[in-house]
Amino acid sequence: MTALPSRRDEAWRYSDLAAVAALWPPPPARQIVVRAGEQREELLRVHAGGIHDLRVDLGAGAALTLVLLVESPGYARVFVEADLADAASLDLGAVLLAGGDATSEIVTDIRHQGPGASSRQRVRLVVDERATGSCLGRIAVARGAQKTDAALSARALVLKRTATANLKPELEIFADDVQCAHGCTVGELDKSALFYLQSRGIGRVEAEALLTRAFVADGFTRLKAGPARDALEAATAQWLEARL
Amino acid sequence: MKPVPMLEIINLHACVGDKPILKGLSLSVGAGEVHAIMGPNGAGKSTLSYVLAGREGYAVTAGSATFEGADLLAMEPHERAAAGLFLGFQYPVEIPGVSNLLFLRTALNAQKRLRGEAEISGADFMKLVRVESAVLGLDMEMLKRGVNVGFSGGEKKRNEAFQLGMLQPKFALLDETDSGLDIDALRIVSEGINRFRRPDRGVLLITHYQRLLDHVRPDFVHILAGGRIVESGGPELAMRVETEGYEGIAA
Ligand SMILES: Nc1ncnc2c1ncn2[C@@H]1O[C@H](COP(=O)(O)OP(=O)(O)OP(=O)(O)O)[C@@H](O)[C@H]1O
Numbered sequence: 001m002t003a004l005p006s007r008r009d010e011a012w013r014y015s016d017l018a019a020v021a022a023l024w025p026p027p028p029a030r031q032i033v034v035r036a037g038e039q040r041e042e043l044l045r046v047h048a049g050g051i052h053d054l055r056v057d058l059g060a061g062a063a064l065t066l067v068l069l070v071e072s073p074g075y076a077r078v079f080v081e082a083d084l085a086d087a088a089s090l091d092l093g094a095v096l097l098a099g100g101d102a103t104s105e106i107v108t109d110i111r112h113q114g115p116g117a118s119s120r121q122r123v124r125l126v127v128d129e130r131a132t133g134s135c136l137g138r139i140a141v142a143r144g145a146q147k148t149d150a151a152l153s154a155r156a157l158v159l160k161r162t163a164t165a166n167l168k169p170e171l172e173i174f175a176d177d178v179q180c181a182h183g184c185t186v187g188e189l190d191k192s193a194l195f196y197l198q199s200r201g202i203g204r205v206e207a208e209a210l211l212t213r214a215f216v217a218d219g220f221t222r223l224k225a226g227p228a229r230d231a232l233e234a235a236t237a238q239w240l241e242a243r244l
Numbered sequence: 245m246k247p248v249p250m251l252e253i254i255n256l257h258a259c260v261g262d263k264p265i266l267k268g269l270s271l272s273v274g275a276g277e278v279h280a281i282m283g284p285n286g287a288g289k290s291t292l293s294y295v296l297a298g299r300e301g302y303a304v305t306a307g308s309a310t311f312e313g314a315d316l317l318a319m320e321p322h323e324r325a326a327a328g329l330f331l332g333f334q335y336p337v338e339i340p341g342v343s344n345l346l347f348l349r350t351a352l353n354a355q356k357r358l359r360g361e362a363e364i365s366g367a368d369f370m371k372l373v374r375v376e377s378a379v380l381g382l383d384m385e386m387l388k389r390g391v392n393v394g395f396s397g398g399e400k401k402r403n404e405a406f407q408l409g410m411l412q413p414k415f416a417l418l419d420e421t422d423s424g425l426d427i428d429a430l431r432i433v434s435e436g437i438n439r440f441r442r443p444d445r446g447v448l449l450i451t452h453y454q455r456l457l458d459h460v461r462p463d464f465v466h467i468l469a470g471g472r473i474v475e476s477g478g479p480e481l482a483m484r485v486e487t488e489g490y491e492g493i494a495a
């Protein structure tokens with residue numbers, strides 16, 4: 001049994017520790033194993049809080065598309081820990097929507113163990129009211145994992161200035177011939193775009209919803225069109241409508 | 245008795261930030277009329293258009309503006325649109341991730357809801373899109389892209405004219421919709437404005453060029469300088485601007 005985390009634990013620095021204590025110990029990690037050469041698509045939707053650990057193992061040449069949507073009141077945490085063997089590929093799209101007093105966070109630890117693997121992480125956080133949203137994304141490249149191609153893009157949209165967004169990328173690289181890119185931005189909705197929409201008859205909140213949906217769309221792009229994607233988009237639209 | 249003008253602006257004063265830009269501007273545009281505003285760069289023409297459309301950060305400090313008798317300045321921007329006011333932007337905005345089609349359908353239906361009308365069906369909407377876009381030479385592939393994303397300067401202006409055709413407002417306030425258009429596009433957009441002209445509609449064109457006014461004959465021409473209308477006249481005033489410049493006229 002692992003000990004209750006504290007503020008000193010890097011991966012928990014932005015957590016709601018009182019909520020964590022109430023949830024401790026967390027349920028065992030969900031195992032996602034994709035065997036060598038296989039392909040898979042996995043979804044996780046969190047709408048009732050809690051601590052969700054995902055343990056991902058990708059064999060040589062395996063490919064996983066992982067899509068997450070967190071839209072939950074209270075405290076919600078998703079931890080994705082992944083080991084990528086030679087030439088494996090991971091595509092992670094994550095959307096976190098936090099309003100009210102919610103604290104939502106995603107923590108990733110993507111470990112390139114063999115050469116030639118690729119990982120893509122697109123995290124989109126939307127925070128409103130007094131909510132806190134955080135993304136701690138770590139990419140680790142093992143010695144010998146040459147030709148690694150890793151990218152992390154984390155973007156936060158702050159709908160109200162009373163909300164908080166924390167983005168923290170971390171790279172740990174022990175190979176020399178690798179490509180690792182990370183980009184993190186925190187921003188607000190574009191005022192001119194909002195006015196343009198309003199000037200055409202769209203009310204303020206509906207205009208904000210339209211722009212916010214466009215902002216999070218990157219998180220879902222890799223998901224094939226179909227009922228699963230529709231459901232995530234509908235849940236997002238519903239969350240935005242609830243702001244009305 | 246003179247009927248109530250569609251748009252009536254009286255002694256309007258407005259600031260951008262702390263800076264006074266409009267300094268006592270008065271203007272009325274009646275139904276069925278086309279007015280043109282010309283004036284030097286920085287005179288306050290776009291400021292006037294933003295104030296009328298309700299942009300944040302443009303504070304009215306004195307004066308009034310009414311639209312069909314209603315207090316325009318008391319309305320939210322989207323309410324002004326639903327009331328029938330359309331602003332063609334001097335610099336149309338790019339909105340990645342929101343397609344032109346989604347944008348327009350959302351706008352059209354939002355306006356209809358505000359007016360208490362039934363929403364347009366998907367099929368009727370697409371029919372309207374096909375008719376209006378064909379006239380302006382915007383193809384379907386472009387309309388599926390993000391709003392104005394990757395559009396050239398002239399294409400953005402054609403898109404403004406397309407939106408005017410789609411939304412069918414009562415009043416078109418067009419801020420340099422002619423700038424950046426090639427000769428053919430200028431003719432096409434002008435035809436669009438002429439088709440828009442009706443006895444129950446008003447048009448206010450902000451332009452720097454006589455060329456547009458050759459195609460769309462205005463009833464009145466005004467010169468805006470230093471935040472006020474300093475001279476008004478008929479189409480001949482635009483000719484004078486062309487030959488004498490603003491210095492000659494203000495003198
Ligand atoms: N955000 C701002 N802060 C301060 N001054 C501003 C701001 N926006 C506009 N202005 C000033 O307001 C004045 C009027 O600008 P406006 O855009 O209305 O001019 P215009 O008549 O449309 O000019 P043009 O013919 O070049 O389009 C200009 O001097 C401009 O610099």
Ligand SMILES: [Mg+2]
Nearest residue numbers: 289290291334
């Ligand atoms: Mg201007």
